[in-house]
Amino acid sequence: xxxxxxxxxxxxxxxxxxxxxxxxxxxxxxxxxxxxxxxxxxxxxxxxxxxxxxxxxxxxxxxxxxxxxxxxxxxxxxxxxxxxxxxxxxxxxxxxxxxxxxxxxxxxxxxxxxxxxxxxxxxxxxxxxxxxxxxxxxxxxxxxxxxxxxxxxxxxxxxxxxxxxxxxxxxxxxxxxxxxxxxxxxxxxxxxxxxxxxxxxxxxxxxxxxxxxxxxxxxxxxxxxxxxxxxxxxxxxxxxxxxxxxxxxxxxxxxxxxxxxxxxxxxxxxxxxxxxxxxxxxxxxxxxxxxxxxxxxxxxxxxxxxxxxxxxxxxxxxxx
Amino acid sequence: xxxxxxxxxxxxxxxxxxxxxxxxxxxxxxxxxxxxxxxxxxxxxxxxxxxxxxxxxxxxxxxxxxxxxxxxxxxxxxxxxxxxxxxxxxxxxxxxxxxxxxxxxxxxxxxxxxxxxxxxxxxxxxxxxxxxxxxxxxxxxxxxxxxxxxxxxxxxxxxxxxxxxxxxxxxxxxxxxxxxxxxxxxxxxxxxxxxxxxxxxxxxxxxxxxxxxxxxxxxxxxxxxxxxxxxxxxxxxxxxx
Amino acid sequence: xxxxxxxxxxxxxxxxxxxxxxxxxxxxxxxxxxxxxxxxxxxxxxxxxxxxxxxxxxxxxxxxxxxxxxxxxxxxxxxxxxxxxxxxxxxxxxxxxxxxxxxxxxxxxxxxxxxxxxxxxxxxxxxxxxxxxxxxxxxxxxxxxxxxxxxxxxxxxxxxxxxxxxxxxxxxxxxxxxxxxxxxxxxxxxxxxxxxxxxxxxxxxxxxxxxxxxxxxxxxxxxxxxxxxxxxxxxxxxxxxxxxxxxxxxxxxxxxxxxxxxxxxxxxxxxxxxxxxxxxxxxxxxxxxxxxx
Numbered sequence: 001x002x003x004x005x006x007x008x009x010x011x012x013x014x015x016x017x018x019x020x021x022x023x024x025x026x027x028x029x030x031x032x033x034x035x036x037x038x039x040x041x042x043x044x045x046x047x048x049x050x051x052x053x054x055x056x057x058x059x060x061x062x063x064x065x066x067x068x069x070x071x072x073x074x075x076x077x078x079x080x081x082x083x084x085x086x087x088x089x090x091x092x093x094x095x096x097x098x099x100x101x102x103x104x105x106x107x108x109x110x111x112x113x114x115x116x117x118x119x120x121x122x123x124x125x126x127x128x129x130x131x132x133x134x135x136x137x138x139x140x141x142x143x144x145x146x147x148x149x150x151x152x153x154x155x156x157x158x159x160x161x162x163x164x165x166x167x168x169x170x171x172x173x174x175x176x177x178x179x180x181x182x183x184x185x186x187x188x189x190x191x192x193x194x195x196x197x198x199x200x201x202x203x204x205x206x207x208x209x210x211x212x213x214x215x216x217x218x219x220x221x222x223x224x225x226x227x228x229x230x231x232x233x234x235x236x237x238x239x240x241x242x243x244x245x246x247x248x249x250x251x252x253x254x255x256x257x258x259x260x261x262x263x264x265x266x267x268x269x270x271x272x273x274x275x276x277x278x279x280x281x282x283x284x285x286x287x288x289x290x291x292x293x294x295x296x297x298x299x300x301x302x303x304x305x306x307x308x309x310x311x312x313x314x315x316x317x318x319x320x
Numbered sequence: 321x322x323x324x325x326x327x328x329x330x331x332x333x334x335x336x337x338x339x340x341x342x343x344x345x346x347x348x349x350x351x352x353x354x355x356x357x358x359x360x361x362x363x364x365x366x367x368x369x370x371x372x373x374x375x376x377x378x379x380x381x382x383x384x385x386x387x388x389x390x391x392x393x394x395x396x397x398x399x400x401x402x403x404x405x406x407x408x409x410x411x412x413x414x415x416x417x418x419x420x421x422x423x424x425x426x427x428x429x430x431x432x433x434x435x436x437x438x439x440x441x442x443x444x445x446x447x448x449x450x451x452x453x454x455x456x457x458x459x460x461x462x463x464x465x466x467x468x469x470x471x472x473x474x475x476x477x478x479x480x481x482x483x484x485x486x487x488x489x490x491x492x493x494x495x496x497x498x499x500x501x502x503x504x505x506x507x508x509x510x511x512x513x514x515x516x517x518x519x520x521x522x523x524x525x526x527x528x529x530x531x532x533x534x535x536x537x538x539x540x541x542x543x544x545x546x547x548x549x550x551x552x553x554x555x556x557x558x559x560x561x
Numbered sequence: 562x563x564x565x566x567x568x569x570x571x572x573x574x575x576x577x578x579x580x581x582x583x584x585x586x587x588x589x590x591x592x593x594x595x596x597x598x599x600x601x602x603x604x605x606x607x608x609x610x611x612x613x614x615x616x617x618x619x620x621x622x623x624x625x626x627x628x629x630x631x632x633x634x635x636x637x638x639x640x641x642x643x644x645x646x647x648x649x650x651x652x653x654x655x656x657x658x659x660x661x662x663x664x665x666x667x668x669x670x671x672x673x674x675x676x677x678x679x680x681x682x683x684x685x686x687x688x689x690x691x692x693x694x695x696x697x698x699x700x701x702x703x704x705x706x707x708x709x710x711x712x713x714x715x716x717x718x719x720x721x722x723x724x725x726x727x728x729x730x731x732x733x734x735x736x737x738x739x740x741x742x743x744x745x746x747x748x749x750x751x752x753x754x755x756x757x758x759x760x761x762x763x764x765x766x767x768x769x770x771x772x773x774x775x776x777x778x779x780x781x782x783x784x785x786x787x788x789x790x791x792x793x794x795x796x797x798x799x800x801x802x803x804x805x806x807x808x809x810x811x812x813x814x815x816x817x818x819x820x821x822x823x824x825x826x827x828x829x830x831x832x833x834x835x836x837x838x839x840x841x842x843x844x845x846x847x848x849x850x851x852x853x854x
Contacts (some may be wrong), residue, residue: 105838109845113841115660115663117838117841120837121838123834127827130827191421191422195422198412201373202410202411203422205373206423207423208394208422209394209395257664289675290672290679296664296665297651299664300661300668301651304661
């Protein structure tokens, strides 16, 4: 897997990035905005996939990592008046702290207990946001004011509210995370993560401290999800508690399952596909949770490997 | 010469059962030592205690002059104790290459170079005769080849003490002959502790033999001395000769 | 009102919560204990019970007691049937794999919730209690119906305990829980036991919901809190232990009633959830359970 065809893999990923770049100039306004949002959320899914796909740890609490970035960046701008880069960094820092603490605690458990514990910590995080409504805006959420959403480089400044700037910023973040993920997966560290997923006991007996490796993976996953949350706050200007709810822990799981766990491009495909399905069906019904529910059941029943996972199994063995 | 491994009063209880009962054991560097005994004698529990897979109830383990009793398994592996599993537990979904790359990349000190990993992996696969199957998923290898892959993973750790838990179980006779020469080859630069039921293999390989019975060491000595030991015969056959 | 009577009132309210919680949590605990399935949709079976109770009492009309009794029998049966179908169609095909079943029951949660919203609507609707007798205590009057909920729950719990410990069905269930492969080898129809247990678990939740619905109204989102509280009870009580479940339910119900009378309910939930997560991290066998095999 990791020895074969590095050129092919990097070419494919750069091709996807190039295609997304070109699409910016071709898409009509509505889809242009939607795709920017999907790219940011696909980063969330990639962060989730890092832990679920490659280490085999199924978390039901990743909304708290996304929300850590969302609120870290949002509060820094709204309450402290920080600039956009500083607020983004604050979001990442919150992600590191939250994922480190949660990792240290939750990794003491395995399997089903890990799922429940992460779900409960996320629930605590969500309730804390509601409890401290004075600062967080409670269940109303907060709007990041438009004048604050500007990137300044000396004399020039880029307004993140401008659709093209927003699209390109989202694409930049997406591309960086995609290539970093690819590099991690193909590295020696990635090989160790997969080994832990396949057989943790055996990996220990090869001299690996599996706890530290898993903890590092939780933190990497937490940073990526926080980056997505921080970008969401700064690009789309809304910080709300619903992003910390259980539903936003389930959605990345759904996107990854759909696109294909442990594939680098699966998260993008899953997010894209799910949005597309919801977009089509919203013409007929407002019951989008029904579709989420049915999709989850059909996926675990018939396509546990997801779209790209099945393609890799049947045709393209080299797919990372 | 100082022993490579010693245990003092090493015991392990499972509920009411004392699987290993105050064992005093020592192993000299460069030796091939076989551990034999009837089923349930505590052999696998004993090597599991040495490798750190399970914790002792009491007693002490010293490896190369250091007390390792409380160290976790992964630290012991880094100190040079490698364990190959009795029940084959290779990473079935990874290629044979990746299986061996895992131990190789950890023992490399020069960090980055991909070439060094590749060289290390291929040398371990060649020594075990698996080089032409490097890219097959380990789960699709034949049972005998999986056992060899298990040994290749142990080898790749560059151990000072290699523990082999029933390595010839389920192998064909022709495979066993290759295996014996492989272990002799390994023993040139490592100490080998071997649990084995196949007596001809034990007699050919071992410098010394330790016999376990009911969690205790019943006898210890050269293959010839063990063969002629009355107590050993009784433990195995249930009758005095 | 003085502190003493205030506390008594809080304790009574807490006991009502405990009574309903014990039944709901017992359902979750049985399903996990026997099948090793974490049923995230359990709260939705509870909600279905309440919504069906409203539908049945509305359809029947007449004296409230009549509709209520009908609901107490029919609603759990319908919910049990739905659970059985879900078990056959989904869980069994997943071979009861713990992680896949969690994802699947999350799917069920969304489907049931959305269907309830579509067909029942977003309103909270009341069900009239079967009788409205008030017991007069020296300090305040208290609803006789609420006391009867406590009694009914105690009765049902005792009955379940008797079934589990004294009957062949209970023996079969315990054998399956202990070692399903051996049970299969001894001719126990493990598949049917699993189906029955899943349905029974859902029915217990539905009965609990029918009992509580005259006190708190039926609403399509009402399954969330019982799910969380049941998780807490099952984890603290030790998974699969009936006695632990009841003790934990009383403990949680009472402290929930008393804490939320003196603190903000959000803060109470934060503390409770955090404590339970810590119990799972540091003492996974529960506070009352013993480490399993």
